[in-house]
Amino acid sequence: MVVQPRLLEKLAGHVCKACGEQRAIFVVTSPEIWSRWGHTFLSSFADRKIDILPLFIPPGERYKQLKTVEHLAEKMIVAGAKRDALLMAFGGGVIGDMTGFLAAIYMRGIRYVQVPTTYLSQIDSSLGGKTGVNLRVGKNLLGSFHPPVAVFSDPAVLSTLPPAELRSGAVESVKAAVLGDADYFDWLEHNLDSLLAGETETLTRAIETSVRIKAEIVSLDERESGERMLLNLGHTVGHAIEAATRYRGLLHGEAVAWGMIASLHLAVARSALTLEQATRIEELTFRLGPFPRFRATSKVLLERTAGDKKHLQSARRFVLPVAIGKAIVVEDVSQQELLAAIQSMLRTMKERGV
Amino acid sequence: MVVQPRLLEKLAGHVCKACGEQRAIFVVTSPEIWSRWGHTFLSSFADRKIDILPLFIPPGERYKQLKTVEHLAEKMIVAGAKRDALLMAFGGGVIGDMTGFLAAIYMRGIRYVQVPTTYLSQIDSSLGGKTGVNLRVGKNLLGSFHPPVAVFSDPAVLSTLPPAELRSGAVESVKAAVLGDADYFDWLEHNLDSLLAGETETLTRAIETSVRIKAEIVSLDERESGERMLLNLGHTVGHAIEAATRYRGLLHGEAVAWGMIASLHLAVARSALTLEQATRIEELTFRLGPFPRFRATSKVLLERTAGDKKHLQSARRFVLPVAIGKAIVVEDVSQQELLAAIQSMLRTMKERGV
Numbered sequence: 092m093v094v095q096p097r098l099l100e101k102l103a104g105h106v107c108k109a110c111g112e113q114r115a116i117f118v119v120t121s122p123e124i125w126s127r128w129g130h131t132f133l134s135s136f137a138d139r140k141i142d143i144l145p146l147f148i149p150p151g152e153r154y155k156q157l158k159t160v161e162h163l164a165e166k167m168i169v170a171g172a173k174r175d176a177l178l179m180a181f182g183g184g185v186i187g188d189m190t191g192f193l194a195a196i197y198m199r200g201i202r203y204v205q206v207p208t209t210y211l212s213q214i215d216s217s218l219g220g221k222t223g224v225n226l227r228v229g230k231n232l233l234g235s236f237h238p239p240v241a242v243f244s245d246p247a248v249l250s251t252l253p254p255a256e257l258r259s260g261a262v263e264s265v266k267a268a269v270l271g272d273a274d275y276f277d278w279l280e281h282n283l284d285s286l287l288a289g290e291t292e293t294l295t296r297a298i299e300t301s302v303r304i305k306a307e308i309v310s311l312d313e314r315e316s317g318e319r320m321l322l323n324l325g326h327t328v329g330h331a332i333e334a335a336t337r338y339r340g341l342l343h344g345e346a347v348a349w350g351m352i353a354s355l356h357l358a359v360a361r362s363a364l365t366l367e368q369a370t371r372i373e374e375l376t377f378r379l380g381p382f383p384r385f386r387a388t389s390k391v392l393l394e395r396t397a398g399d400k401k402h403l404q405s406a407r408r409f410v411l412p413v414a415i416g417k418a419i420v421v422e423d424v425s426q427q428e429l430l431a432a433i434q435s436m437l438r439t440m441k442e443r444g445v
Numbered sequence: 446m447v448v449q450p451r452l453l454e455k456l457a458g459h460v461c462k463a464c465g466e467q468r469a470i471f472v473v474t475s476p477e478i479w480s481r482w483g484h485t486f487l488s489s490f491a492d493r494k495i496d497i498l499p500l501f502i503p504p505g506e507r508y509k510q511l512k513t514v515e516h517l518a519e520k521m522i523v524a525g526a527k528r529d530a531l532l533m534a535f536g537g538g539v540i541g542d543m544t545g546f547l548a549a550i551y552m553r554g555i556r557y558v559q560v561p562t563t564y565l566s567q568i569d570s571s572l573g574g575k576t577g578v579n580l581r582v583g584k585n586l587l588g589s590f591h592p593p594v595a596v597f598s599d600p601a602v603l604s605t606l607p608p609a610e611l612r613s614g615a616v617e618s619v620k621a622a623v624l625g626d627a628d629y630f631d632w633l634e635h636n637l638d639s640l641l642a643g644e645t646e647t648l649t650r651a652i653e654t655s656v657r658i659k660a661e662i663v664s665l666d667e668r669e670s671g672e673r674m675l676l677n678l679g680h681t682v683g684h685a686i687e688a689a690t691r692y693r694g695l696l697h698g699e700a701v702a703w704g705m706i707a708s709l710h711l712a713v714a715r716s717a718l719t720l721e722q723a724t725r726i727e728e729l730t731f732r733l734g735p736f737p738r739f740r741a742t743s744k745v746l747l748e749r750t751a752g753d754k755k756h757l758q759s760a761r762r763f764v765l766p767v768a769i770g771k772a773i774v775v776e777d778v779s780q781q782e783l784l785a786a787i788q789s790m791l792r793t794m795k796e797r798g799v
Contacts, residue, residue, distance in 0.1 A: 157511045161580065161587075168582045196550070199577065199588045223553065226515065228522045233515075234553045235589065 092218070092306070094298050096291045098245040099128065099206075103135040106179075106204060109241035113177050115142040117167055119190040120181040121150045124208055127251060132181070144170060148186065152338060155185045155225050157233065160193050167197065178203035180239075184216035188231070191222030195237035205242040209252060210260030210294070211344060213244040214267070214301035219309045219319075230338070244302075246294040258287060258379045259344030262325075264297055265376055266351060267304040270324045273416030275300050276375070283378055320420045324410040325351035328433060331395035335387035345382045352376065352439055354412055357424070357432035363413045371415060377443060384444035389433045393426060446572070446660070448652050450645045452599040453482065453560075457489040460533075460558060463595040467531050469496040471521055473544040474535040475504045478562055481605060486535070498524060502540065506692060509539045509579050511587065514547050521551065532557035534593075538570035542585070545576030549591035559596040563606060564614030564648070565698060567598040568621070568655035573663045573673075584692070598656075600648040612641060612733045613698030616679075618651055619730055620705060621658040624678045627770030629654050630729070637732055674774045678764040679705035682787060685749035689741040699736045706730065706793055708766055711778070711786035717767045725769060731797060738798035743787045747780060 093105060125145055136143055146163050148154055178201060180190035187205055194203035205217040223234020249257065268276035285293040312319040329350030355373055358364035396407060409424040447459060479499055490497055500517050502508055532555060534544035541559055548557035559571040577588020603611065622630035639647040666673040683704030686695065709726055712718035750761060763778040
């Protein structure tokens with residue numbers, strides 16, 4: 092993992108250092124990203140005898156499906172890509188997840204490199220080796236654990252990101268601070284305006300720190316059986332909101348922000364977290380807003396947290412913030428508790444949502 | 446790996462021993478296999494509280510594609526299968542490869558069990574952990590290394606197999622004997638008629654021995670970088686024949702049989718193998734025939750061994766039989782040598798093919 096402003100201009104050197112000399116690199120990207128950054132990308136490879144073969148996929152979650160992966164694989168076969176081929180994901184989380192999955196299954200596994208171009212993918216989805224695609228019946232249901240050979244993040248690329256994307260992505264930084272690093276939380280309180288203004292130095296530090304927190308947790312638990320669950324802080328209710336709104340209207344980070352608010356209410360109701368700390372977390376989170384309101388009843392959201400109705404009665408596993416900088420996984424959250432937390436969140440939404 | 450006549454009648458016990466108690470098992474099978482063996486299968490589970498949920502796929506290589514895997518996954522989601530779900534492949538190689546791949550990617554990996562129902566899948570494809578599907582542009586191009594938790598083979602199930610399938614499958618047993626076990630080769634010379642007559646005891650011993658040879662080689666080389674190449678004896682030219690005939694007209698074992706004949710010619714021409722040993726191997730192989738003739742010129746077959754035309758000029762990696770019971774991987778087979786071997790094979794085909 093390398094985080095470096097204007098890294099893109101020196102990308103070829105980084106890639107060859109990490110992966111050895113290449114004959115060809117297959118770059119999965121979107122037409123939009125390539126038209127904005129393709130020139131910079133190609134310039135860095137100008138002096139080297141490496142064929143750069145862009146494979147375009149349309150932007151958007153709805154193309155994150157097996158059919159798209161199949162098309163990309165067919166193009167690679169026709170272009171002669173063998174088991175020694177190198178893939179590169181050059182885009183946001185959707186492109187990263189699909190490229191990683193393509194690499195996982197192409198001829199039973201080839202190497203790939205992540206060059207994430209959104210804040211969220213730089214701090215989160217490019218790390219940890221989770222790859223996959225959606226089914227019609229749900230997100231990320233098919234996939235592999237297949238870590239990239241290297242991740243190269245250029246914070247300068249974020250300058251062209253829509254402000255809402257940066258704000259939404261920063262929710263995951265707040266999440267990382269809450270669950271694992273009180274100093275980072277303090278730092279975010281002091282530097283959030285600079286981060287949201289897109290100051291490269293602040294972005295770089297924020298990315299490095301978020302990445303370090305995630306990497307520490309993932310390294311303890313590559314296959315997601317224990318500690319890695321902590322990264323789901325805010326995601327139980329966040330995913331329920333995304334599912335209830337059919338993934339329309341809210342960005343992922345916005346749904347997670349509401350999910351974090353629900354977690355805070357649940358933690359305070361249990362006296363696991365002081366009201367003072369909960370308020371600090373809530374205030375920092377809302378500085379990334381305002382977040383859109385959405386239409387969903389507490390009953391529907393509760394149902395969606397269960398995955399399916401059969402599990403509705405049983406106690407839920409839940410990530411509970413217990414201090415600024417510390418969260419724990421609990422297994423005994425009852426549906427009554429969760430319903431109360433969701434209802435509190437919905438009240439907060441009426442006051443503070445837009 | 447358990448090989449046992451009438452194992453199917455006691456399948457439930459074997460599965461629970463290997464995988465622990467289950468709530469449900471998703472069985473990928475074909476309507477034909479299920480109508481013949483489903484009753485026996487279900488009887489063994491009658492006393493246990495396990496839901497058996499058959500998922501049917503049509504027989505045939507052309508359904509071995511991502512779309513089929515996607516349909517199966519959607520059905521599993523709707524049925525509530527989580528990461529602790531157990532999949533079972535109950536069928537031949539196509540069903541085994543696809544079920545293994547489904548298990549590899551369903552929620553980033555779940556467990557599965559192989560219950561192979563053809564001779565070829567009992568001795569070969571159910572072992573080693575290779576899973577995958579075809580692309581339109583070629584076979585087995587997408588996949589994973591994802592070994593099953595257990596393999597349960599019932600030789601008694603083979604009694605309903607078409608004779609050509611058994612003969613074709615037995616080619617891989619001859620191959621295993623040639624590359625790794627001279628005693629097994631002698632045994633096959635003495636017991637081939639009994640094997641082809643479907644004698645359960647003979648089948649059981651043949652399966653056990655073939656499996657042991659393959660397992661020894663695979664255990665040295667899980668990810669297919671070295672020794673595992675030996676298993677490709679006869680497959681360089683065999684695959685070329687399959688590709689040149691578009692996978693129609695010849696069973697896999699039949700194509701491999703012709704490929705072995707080509708390997709023998711090449712080995713004798715190099716004086717790597719004595720003519721006497723080559724003749725013994727050829728005679729044993731042809732006892733599994735007669736094998737169908739096919740239409741393909743030596744030039745086309747040579748091209749197909751290269752994978753793509755760019756590699757046509759370069760020396761080929763090739764598995765060379767050097768004695769009954771021993772093969773080696775060589776890297777220096779020239780196209781002239783290979784062309785001569787293919788031409789000799791085609792002459793043999795004119796004499797002995799049907």
